Amino acid sequence: MVKSDFDAVVLGSGPNGLAAAITLQQKGLSVLLIEGRKDIGGGLRSAQLTLPGFIHDICSAIHPLGIGSPFFSTLPLREHGLEWIHPPVAAAHPLDIPAHTAGPSDITKAATLVRSPEATALSLGVDEAAYLRLVTPLTQHWPLLAPDLLAPLHFPAHPLLMAKFGYQGIPSVTHLARRFRTAEAKALIAGMAAHAMQPLSNLTTAAVALIFLMTGHGKGWPLPRGGSAALAQALAAYFTALGGIIHTGTYITQLSQLPSSRALLLDLTPRQLLQLGGHRWSSLYRWQLEKYRYGMGVFKIDWALDGAVPFAAAGCREAGTVHLGNTFDEIAAAEALTARGGHAEKPFVLLTQQSLFDDSRAPQGKHTGWAYCHVPGGSRKDMTATIEAQVERFAPGFRERILARHTMDTAQMEEYNPNYIGGDINGGVMDIRQLFTRPALRRSPYRTSAKGIYICSSATPPGGGVHGMCGYHAARRALKDIFR
Incomplete structure (x- = not known):
């Protein structure tokens, strides 16, 4: 068997990408997290948008599901600088x-x-x-x-x-x-x-x-004290403390740009999956991605x-x-x-x-x-x-x-944030027709039609919100499928 560069690569550093990377890294795997922007976080970023000294949250601001997340609540985030x-x-x-x-x-x-x-x-x-x-x-x-x-x-x-x-x-x-x-x-x-x-x-x-x-x-x-970015920074600090690696400022436009790995997890929505690797998906899976509804x-x-x-x-x-x-x-x-x-x-x-x-x-x-x-x-x-x-x-x-x-x-x-298609911060409509079948009707919503490639964004259950559970469940699926 040809040795891979990494056991797993996670593309996208929003709360779900970070959760997926941490879940895999906790098992002692070699995990690379790639982020297109220079700063990690996805919807967890803060910046001086108006005047000097005024720190604004660019997207998410208040986190009822962050502190209530069954996964995040197990992590030692306070030790890595997070204060609620x-x-x-x-x-x-x-x-x-x-x-x-x-x-x-x-x-x-x-x-x-x-x-x-x-x-x-x-x-x-x-x-x-x-x-x-x-x-x-x-x-x-x-x-x-x-x-x-x-x-x-x-x-x-x-x-x-x-x-x-x-x-x-x-x-x-x-x-x-x-x-x-x-x-x-x-x-x-x-x-x-x-x-x-x-x-x-x-x-x-x-x-x-x-x-x-x-x-x-x-x-x-x-x-989070200091801005929502503090939550992303605490998650990233814990991930790297476990031995994970983060690369930022690297936009991926095709799957061939990625290093080799046994598992690839994509913190992306269906439209981006089609753009990134449409040729890799089966005709049925591609058809389902094309029918996915944004809100x-x-x-x-x-x-x-x-x-x-x-x-x-x-x-x-x-x-x-x-x-x-x-x-x-x-x-x-x-x-x-x-x-x-x-x-x-x-x-x-x-x-x-x-x-x-x-x-x-x-x-x-x-x-x-x-x-x-x-x-x-x-x-x-x-x-x-x-x-x-x-x-x-x-x-x-x-x-x-x-x-x-x-x-x-x-x-x-x-x-x-390219995940916000048309300004939809929930990653797709979360009505009863698309709540559990997001992004496609499959035995596992996290598996794509390509072996070893998974989707871990808010376009999967349980959907939008800063809770990391989409990434956690996608990583658990990859652990069972590939790493036994």
Whole structure:
């Protein structure tokens, strides 16, 4: 047998590529991780995008699935520089509701997600008991549910718990919302489900809402001190401490450029697989990759601010994440319109304010802001004014605090990270048709049709998010297939 240069090569250093490389390296194999950009991280990068001294997260910012990842939680990342910061309020959702039939709007109300389910339920008024009945049993069992939920389709380790979760999570969040009477409770779960980047009437959107609620109550929604890049750097430091090798600044355009290896793992999406090695795939696999569906894109803004975002609702001023979308119906209408190819006048905006809790992000007395809204895939429309109007709606005086801004439309998001096809940060639509069959209907979703080549990106189960589980499961598949 001809000796390979490496036991395994991993292409792409996002959280899934890093997870795959670590999983293989932990078994004592020789592993090379290749990254096209000069910096590792994929969606885990931070930079001074606006003014000197203002550190912005280029893509992901808050990490409920990062700290809750069944794989990452086993790693000694604190020993390699990672420090999690927990805001007092994980997420807040302000409401713009008329105080009287013909009176002015009240924007001081907000539903708040905190670690305590009981304290969260208090912000939901008469829905307090209904909320606790929904989330308490699931939250108590999150450590047992997480490995099954963040995995490919398989017989679960805890079938009864999974059946209970499925009963709650398979329907749409529109169905789930009927359990509640208050605008606060309905809005809170709508904002959670909107992370799925699909109409709220779709099946399994309830599951997305429940997972984000469970992570909030379980381990919180933290941010890494110094920026999201700190998580990538800690993962890379652990990988190299195990003996792994990282090469950066090397764009691979064809498989022949890669050194020889017994296993190749690609942290790429189907369109890139077709470009990189279409001739290597079987006709059926190539046909399935061509049919793979990408979803909504995002338009993102980073701000350098002269002060904190002046939210009218007190809960928002203590939150790491703020969901701006108002009522359930308003969010549902905006997401449905975006899915049809339109641009909402009042879109769902996901905003984070890391500098409130991490003083390394901005000069003293100044602050950063980070936000995006959903747009049709490939949209080039400038949503700056629309997003800032939505922030101003709940934080009067916000515009006066803007010192500088940096924007990225869907094309610029894809240029920054080629995995974000059309600005889709989830690596493809995560609806019920494509949740477990991503990227193709196969016995193992991580195997390609070419022996020894695997896909380990968010285009495989369990999909988008900073959890590394796609890479972990792909590497486990390679270990079983090739290294026994």
